Amino acid sequence: MKFGVIVFPASNCDLDSYYAIKDMMGEKVEYIWHEEEKIEEYDCIIIPGGFSYGDYLRCGAVAQFSKVMDAVKAHAEKGKLVIGICNGFQILTEAGLLPGALVRNRDLKFICGTAPLRVENSDTAFTNKLQPGEVIEIPVAHGEGNYVAQDEVLQKLKDNGQILLTYQENKNGSKEDIAGIINEQGNVLGMMPHPERACDPILGNTDGRKIFESMISYLKGGR
């Protein structure tokens, strides 16, 4: 099993994702430069947080056109796992791999802290080690994490169980308190909170491990 962490110019949580997988989960992981076109060897792609290409224009708007994103789309079409965290979530919506968009936080301020998240659907590749209704504490750090989508899209997300995680206290203004969603096929997750920041016991919070444990379990066919 091998994870790949994509590095765009000005990705900045690439290192955190890398160490979470390598040191905390004990799995193989490599960085993937944004100009890479071949990513077949990876079982799961992590699109990390940061400010890819400075997030000029719109967050994630430039990153979607990078070479590696074509490969990520092909990877996703094969049903392999993709997780976009924070800026990675923004890139996934810009690239059309997930519906909706992320706009500036309701109060127009960057928010950094720890958010209690409720698990809405535990029957997925990303949440199978969690219980429905369980609350996990996951760090957040974003200026544009306010999830928006048209009503019919939101309805569809609800009907299909695509809403995975919701905020217990909605500080950024997201519709339906959405913190993380999956695509219809269930193999692409986008979430604003940072599970990779909650894996190492020295940081006082290991709730994020359950997301990665779920993915590893799924990849091992143990779900």
Added chain:
Amino acid sequence: MNLYEELGLKKEEYERILELLGREPNELELNMYGVMWSEHCSYKHSRALFKHFPTTGKRVLQGPGENAGIIDIGDNMAVAMKIESHNHPSAVEPYQGAATGVGGIIRDIFAMGARPVALLNSLRFGELDNSERVQYLLDGVVEGISGYGNCMGIPTVGGETFFNKSYEGNPLVNAMCVGVIEHDKIHRASAKGVGNPVMYIGASTGRDGVGGASFASVELTEASEEKRSAVQVGDPFMEKLLLEASLELLATDAVVGIQDLGAAGLTSAVCETATRGEGGMDVDISEVPRRESGMHPVEVMISESQERMLLIVRKGQEETVNRIVGKWGLHSKVIGKVTDDGRLRVREGGEILADMPAESLDSSGAPKYYKDYHEPKHMKKSRCEDLSKIPEPKDLNKTFMELLRAPNIASKEWIYNQYDHMVRTSTVVKPGSDAAVIRIRGTEKGIALTTDCNSRFCYLNPREGSKIAVAEAARNLVAAGATPAAITDGLNFGSPEKPERFYEFRESVLGLSEACRELDTPVISGNVSFYNETDKAAIYPTPIVGMVGVLEDVRKHMTLDFKEENNVILLMGETRDEIGGSEYLSRIHGKETGEVPFLNMAMEIRTQRAVLQGIERDLFQSVHDLSEGGLVVALAESAIAGSMGAKLDIQSDLGPDRVLFSESQSRFLVSLKESKLSLLEQALISEKIPHSILGKTGGENLQIKINEEEVINHSIKDLETNWRGAIQEIMEK
């Protein structure tokens, strides 16, 4: 006005230039002297005093004089750090002023070859409560720091913010950056190797920030608003690329020397690297990448456009530089070469535009002054003030609440929650504690970081106030379980040409030096910012101490929150009748006067040692240092952080307001299991450290009795709402 006067040079300085050149300088040369001999670049009014600072020690690998100072933390690892001010730019353009202040200090760290791992800051504004202007400045500065630091992926882990009317027209924004580096990877800013190419990498040069160094070296006036063009514009994305490209380059052997382009831009970078190296440099400005056409050579040479670096490259390795820099999508260009004739030559193609002795521009060649000084009148008056007549508040319970919501004491989370303080997943102790703790990945070690300065104390007594700033910073680190190791100082003062202001500066340097020597925390880098005044008044003397400490085992870090019920609460140190300069006296009684608290350095050192030993022996559940607001504020903070009340029964001969609010030095509030109490008491008795058992943790309220009479009783919930919400309420109303 003569051109030299417009450039901020004095008549005798101009005459010195005539002497140095043996002729009249041309416009470009005069401009280059103007920026290099500005206070900001030359330290001409402060340099004479630097000899007092202790700058060496067993851990010091690099003292002052480079882009940043470096200390050894063992295991072949080292820590680079520096603080720098960006006050005047932030006064006229808070967002960009603060953002580029952060950008500049980050470059100083990676110019040493170090990976920046943490940012801190120290901010000063006018009174927040009723001033829209102050609120606008705070909002802009915080957003600027947040915008730049967050994008860079460097956590902003700590800092301090203080509000006082003396900063009304001249806020202070000091940014500190800390980096980690292996010993053998340290790079320096010198141009070695005659004939080696000089390369320019990063953003193009534009007209922004022209004359920024000179702008920083005069007092702020109403006309300062028109100097917005002297404020640079930051692009953190460009800086992130420059950071990654620079560190990748420094891992090769292509680079001999590296220097960031900061104050005075290209002029300062070429002359500083030349004088630290072979002595001379020849640059052709027609090769400098430009953002706009029609730029005058003066603009090219003194522009402070951000996100640029100068490299001295091993001859023949130019292509390595081009390849790595190109990978990150940036410019790289050979703009000159290293010479050894001691001359700094600026050409445009074949034409020589400037030709001067390189050393004469550098701070070693700049003028040096030692101005007259005398004590400001208010100091003597304050010392003699009789504070025994200060009336005791009728309702201490209410007074306490009022103090807890004072912006200087209230939680600063409205500020630090706008900073990403967790990126890099190494922030072990987050903002809101006595000190931030960062783990050093790949080792068992950690470092603790803090910035500190009680500028009200420094106003009343700059020497003692400065000593207290160092002691308090050390106390913050000790409370986190770290051994203090070194400081970087951000010295913010009024005009050195006024005897009262220079007195404050001189006293402060002497105080810092004395305390650093006694606490064994050498000064390894720093910055001086003078002329922080408006036509109305000067700022309070503000020597900010940025301190780093080392934890051999980061798992042994300590925090301030009460951990469990029925722990013993004990005060280490002695509370005296010392409300002079206190937040209580200022906020509740509207007075900034009195003698500052007495600092017994021998006692301070003993107490800090006892705390560190106690942490090492696992005696404590929590440790918190006492500062603004005194004992009761420390109690409230530990209680709120632990969501746990406490019941205290204090016996004292002092008035209850003194017991609660006195800001006596060298005190720690600790909680511990009953079973550890006798071990702790034995240690404290043998070290002759005064201490008293105050009570126990538990319950939902903070209840304090003094001499059997209840004076404080609030639910932790009420305290928390009040303390957490105060600044947010002001900013969002």
